Amino acid sequence: MRRRALGIDLGGTQVRAALVDADGAVLRRASARTDVGGGPPAILAQFARLMAEIGADTATLAGVGVCAPGPLDSATGTFIHVPTLPRWEGFALRDRLAADLGLPVVVEGDAIAAAYGEWRFGAGRGLDHLLYITVSTGIGGGVVSDGRLLHGRRGMAAHVGHFRMATDGPRCACGAVGCFEAFAAGTALDRRARQAVLDHPDSLLASMAATDPAHAGHVVEAARQGDAVALRLLDQEAAYLGEGITSLIHLYSPERVIIGGGVSNGLDLMQARIHRVIEETAMPSFRDVRVVRAGLGDNAGLVGAAALILFDERRRAQA
Numbered sequence: 001m002r003r004r005a006l007g008i009d010l011g012g013t014q015v016r017a018a019l020v021d022a023d024g025a026v027l028r029r030a031s032a033r034t035d036v037g038g039g040p041p042a043i044l045a046q047f048a049r050l051m052a053e054i055g056a057d058t059a060t061l062a063g064v065g066v067c068a069p070g071p072l073d074s075a076t077g078t079f080i081h082v083p084t085l086p087r088w089e090g091f092a093l094r095d096r097l098a099a100d101l102g103l104p105v106v107v108e109g110d111a112i113a114a115a116y117g118e119w120r121f122g123a124g125r126g127l128d129h130l131l132y133i134t135v136s137t138g139i140g141g142g143v144v145s146d147g148r149l150l151h152g153r154r155g156m157a158a159h160v161g162h163f164r165m166a167t168d169g170p171r172c173a174c175g176a177v178g179c180f181e182a183f184a185a186g187t188a189l190d191r192r193a194r195q196a197v198l199d200h201p202d203s204l205l206a207s208m209a210a211t212d213p214a215h216a217g218h219v220v221e222a223a224r225q226g227d228a229v230a231l232r233l234l235d236q237e238a239a240y241l242g243e244g245i246t247s248l249i250h251l252y253s254p255e256r257v258i259i260g261g262g263v264s265n266g267l268d269l270m271q272a273r274i275h276r277v278i279e280e281t282a283m284p285s286f287r288d289v290r291v292v293r294a295g296l297g298d299n300a301g302l303v304g305a306a307a308l309i310l311f312d313e314r315r316r317a318q319a
């Protein structure tokens with residue numbers, strides 16, 4: 001029996017491939033800068049090069065799991081509209097790759113694949129209900145409910161970044177106003193950090209951002225050194241995350257909320273505040289839900305995409 005799968009994480013800046021075994025261990029990996037301008041033919045060629053580089057032999061693979069930014073139709077493995085991959089609209093990646101390789105192929109949204117990876121091999125192992133949220137440039141998510149991955153129409157469920165926290169507020173990348181992502185994504189924290197640097201030029205945060213515009217990474221680093229400005233920024237970020245997570249807990253009733261993405265590097269500094277928001281504002285029966293950091297780091301999408309093959313998730317979903 002073939003107990004290895006290839007995971008591919010197709011991002012707007014990087015494409016990564018990894019050979020993953022049945023225990024979720026990454027055996028080998030390789031990456032390249034995404035050839036965005038070349039469209040599907042160039043990226044299929046990149047997949048082939050990365051597979052050769054890590055020595056992925058189709059004869060020994062159970063299949064290939066690909067994750068990419070959404071929204072994409074994971075029921076058919078077709079791209080719908082991905083702002084960072086402009087030439088991929090309508091491209092049926094799953095069928096093309098399956099025909100080229102002669103292997104089963106699954107194509108899934110990156111945050112949903114990461115949720116799956118965390119469920120099978122990371123911070124959500126053994127649970128029946130979990131919510132995964134990635135907080136980076138945007139906010140994405142995935143949900144496991146009743147022991148199965150939630151797909152929804154066209155596989156687009158759990159785009160948690162775009163539920164509206166307010167009818168007013170910052171403009172989101174999606175064009176709407178007041179989305180969770182517009183308040184709490186890494187880019188929103190970056191923007192508040194740059195304003196804080198202007199308001200507090202003597203802060204440690206400002207000195208860290210002397211050569212480079214301030215970003216979320218600076219905030220976490222300065223907060224760890226006790227900078228009051230950075231600590232206030234993280235406290236506010238935690239409050240926004242707590243508000244959004246509280247609503248999502250009401251929607252999905254997870255046993256645990258798992259946070260990944262770049263901003264999760266500072267989760268330990270924000271956890272107490274997030275938990276306080278949940279305890280003070282959720283309905284009483286939801287207040288004991290805890291928020292933890294993802295276990296697979298930036299391999300979550302890669303490992304999750306491979307795991308979709310290893311656990312035959314599509315067939316399970318159709319059964």
Ligand SMILES: [Zn+2]
Pocket residue numbers: 161162172173174175176179181182
């Ligand atoms: Zn939005």
